[in-house]
Amino acid sequence: MALLDIITAPDPRLKRKAETVATVDAATAKLMADMLETMYEAPGIGLAAPQVGVSKRIIVADAAREGEAPQPLKMVNPQIVWSSDEKKTHEEGCLSLPDEYEIVNRPDKIRVQYVDETNTPRELEADGLLAVVIQHELDHLDGVLFVDHISTLKRNMILRRLTKYKKFGKRPVAVGE
Ligand code: GNR
Numbered sequence: 001m002a003l004l005d006i007i008t009a010p011d012p013r014l015k016r017k018a019e020t021v022a023t024v025d026a027a028t029a030k031l032m033a034d035m036l037e038t039m040y041e042a043p044g045i046g047l048a049a050p051q052v053g054v055s056k057r058i059i060v061a062d063a064a065r066e067g068e069a070p071q072p073l074k075m076v077n078p079q080i081v082w083s084s085d086e087k088k089t090h091e092e093g094c095l096s097l098p099d100e101y102e103i104v105n106r107p108d109k110i111r112v113q114y115v116d117e118t119n120t121p122r123e124l125e126a127d128g129l130l131a132v133v134i135q136h137e138l139d140h141l142d143g144v145l146f147v148d149h150i151s152t153l154k155r156n157m158i159l160r161r162l163t164k165y166k167k168f169g170k171r172p173v174a175v176g177e
């Protein structure tokens, strides 16, 4: 197992469309194990391969609540085959957009087809937080970030802040501030 470095915006690697995986081999399974470890350590509830510099259609997620048993999910070539007309808003964050949060509107329920770590095709129906996270991760595979779903004004405010962090380093927050 190994911890991977997470890429933060702005970075052209977060904007590319990721490649389909031909077959799930031992290297793919190892990558997914490392991605889950990296995600838990961050901590986060989802991670897409492009966020660790791998332009392949691979995501991991775990939307279990604190105190609940872990529910790790590993998905290769995930595809949304159905989504509900009903939409819901949820506050989203992203490990590639540190400390930035905004409300995003997405379909409430989805059905997703994917291949698991043993190269077996599977289908999963998801709602609530899990549906949010899977859609957020799938977006990463197409070079889309949650800020691409909000107003241009809000997006530009967030991206300007992140560009500044990269140039000058993160502004320290004083204790008691
Ligand atoms: O850890 C994460 N939390 C989160 C919260 C609301 C909606 C989406 C997410 S995904 C995010 C991890 C991440 O950046 N995955 O790409």
Ligand code: NI
Pocket (backbone or CB within 6 Å): 093, 094, 095, 096, 136, 140
């Ligand atoms: Ni993200």
